[in-house]
């Protein structure tokens with residue numbers, strides 16, 4: 638599985654394949670499976686459809702490891718526009734961003750300034766919101782930027798800005814990182830980890846990662862007692878883990894509205910619907926934009942069965 642995942646990550650990073658796929662009309666079938674919309678107006682409409690089903694949204698402007706300064710500004714501008722519109726409609730939506738989309742490959746300070754701009758806009762535009770918490774969720778990329786991502790999060794939190802962060806259960810360091818940051822942030826999103834890191838820093842067996850995920854999830858739930866504003870976010874499609882987390886919450890009298898599940902757009906939509914119908918808080922990570930290839934092919938890396946969507950589009 639790690640070999641397959643590494644292969645798909647390499648495919649995601651190959652500029653020639655990316656150019657071919659993103660300029661090829663038939664590839665849009667593949668894109669549509671995992672990408673919600675091409676622009677801000679369309680993605681707001683999509684979020685309204687999901688909200689009607691009881692599913693909240695986390696917007697993500699497509700693009701990763703961005704070096705081009707114009708693209709960085711475009712991402713910040715697009716997300717700022719979205720925050721302003723979302724602030725007006727007052728849906729309980731959030732913004733997710735990779736630090737390397739906000740300029741981390743250029744400098745820590747330019748990335749920090751861009752993230753601060755977004756977080757300030759969120760704070761201003763949602764100040765009167767009655768509908769849930771609004772914050773900027775930092776995604777966690779590969780291990781070379783973990784320290785910087787944590788420092789960025791701490792910088793924003795120190796300035797009183799609404800920020801949250803993602804941690805990867807597979808990394809050995811994660812339990813300690815969570816203990817250090819959980820008092821400062823509004824939410825922590827726990828994922829298994831999408832990067833094939835070295836076994837020196839990371840668990841590599843699926844059963845070990847699942848075990849570590851559950852152990853951290855329980856610690857995050859225990860934190861609710863200590864920090865009443867803290868919201869644990871469990872970003873997984875693993876129904877076994879979801880069942881165990883809900884059982885732990887029920888046993889410890891933790892109400893359903895004190896924690897949240899989050900899944901990717903286009904993945905396990907039935908399970909998303911079932912959780913919403915049973916009054917669990919469920920959010921969908923909703924990517925939009927034109928730079929779809931790296932994002933979509935990573936989904937094939939996570940689940941080899943998704944190769945069918947790629948084959949369907951290229952064999953048309």
Ligand SMILES: Cc1cc2nc3c(=O)[nH]c(=O)nc-3n(C[C@H](O)[C@H](O)[C@H](O)COP(=O)(O)OP(=O)(O)OC[C@H]3O[C@@H](n4cnc5c(N)ncnc54)[C@H](O)[C@@H]3O)c2cc1C
Nearest residue numbers: 776777803828829830831872873874875900901922939940
């Ligand atoms: C909201 C969200 C945000 C994320 N942010 C980050 C991040 O910032 N950094 C990071 O490293 N990773 C991130 N990830 C990815 C994450 O690390 C995992 O790679 C991914 O979620 C698959 O793990 P899983 O927990 O669903 O469990 P798995 O054990 O991989 O999957 C459980 C079951 O879910 C289904 N499933 C899982 N993935 C897919 C898929 N792509 N297509 C179809 N079915 C699938 C399969 O049926 C599988 O059996 C994020 C994931 C989500 C949901």
